Amino acid sequence: MEPQKIRKVYVPYLLENIFGPILVGAIFTGLGIWAGMNGVTTVIIVVIYMGCFFWWCFGPAELYKNTKRKHLQELDGSGFIRNHTFNADGCTVAADVVNGKIAIIFKWNPKQYYVLPANHITNLWVDDGKMLGGSSRVSFLFIVDGVKVRVNTFTSNRVWSMSSNYILEAISKADLMVENLRKAYVAANGGNTL
DSSP: OOOOOOOSOOHHHHHHHHHHHHHHHHHHHHHHHHHOOOHHHHHHHHHHHHHHHHHHHHHHHHHHHHHHHHHHHHHHHTTOOOSEEEEOSSEEEEEETTTTEEEEEETTEEEEEEEEEGGGEEEEEEEOOOBTTEEEEEEEEEEETTEEEEEEEEEEEEEEETTSHHHHHHHHHHHHHHHHHHHHHHHHTTTOOO
16 A cells, blocks of 8 residues: 555645634624624624634634544444554554554544554654653654654643653553554565564
C-alpha cells in the first residue's frame, strides 16, 4: 500500500473555527448598526456574541467527539478490530492487532480519518517528559508515512513528581498503547519486529 498524505490539521477547517464566529458577530453587528440600534437589536447582537463565544469554547470539541464516534462505528463495520483505542484531546489512535492496521483521527481534521497498515510506522516510543525531576506531559509518539504523531496521555500546567500516580498511570497507558502498536506492526510485517 502506498504511503498516504496524512494531514493533522486541515487549514480551512481551522480558520473556519477561528474566524467564522468573528465574521458572524461582525456581520450581525453591522446589520444592527445599519438597522438602527435599539433594545431588540442589542439583545440579538448579545445573543449572537454569546453563541460565538460558546462555539469557540465547545464547538470544535463537540464536532470532533461526534465525528470521531461516527468514524469509529464505520471502522467497526468495515472489519477493523479495535483491540485498543486511545482517545486523547487532539487525536484518537486505534490499533487492530489481528489485521495489522492502525486508524488515526485528528481533532483539527475530524472529517477525514486514516486507516493504514501498521508496518508504515517507522519509529515508536514513549516520552515521559522528565525535566527537573518531574513531568508535565507524558505521551507516546510514532512516525507513520513520514508524519510524527504525538498523543498525550497526560498534560498539566504544573510539574508533577515522576513517582506521582498521575505520571505513573500516564506512562503505563503510553506503554500499553506502544505495545499494541508494536503488535499491530508485527502482524502487518509478517512477524518481523520494529
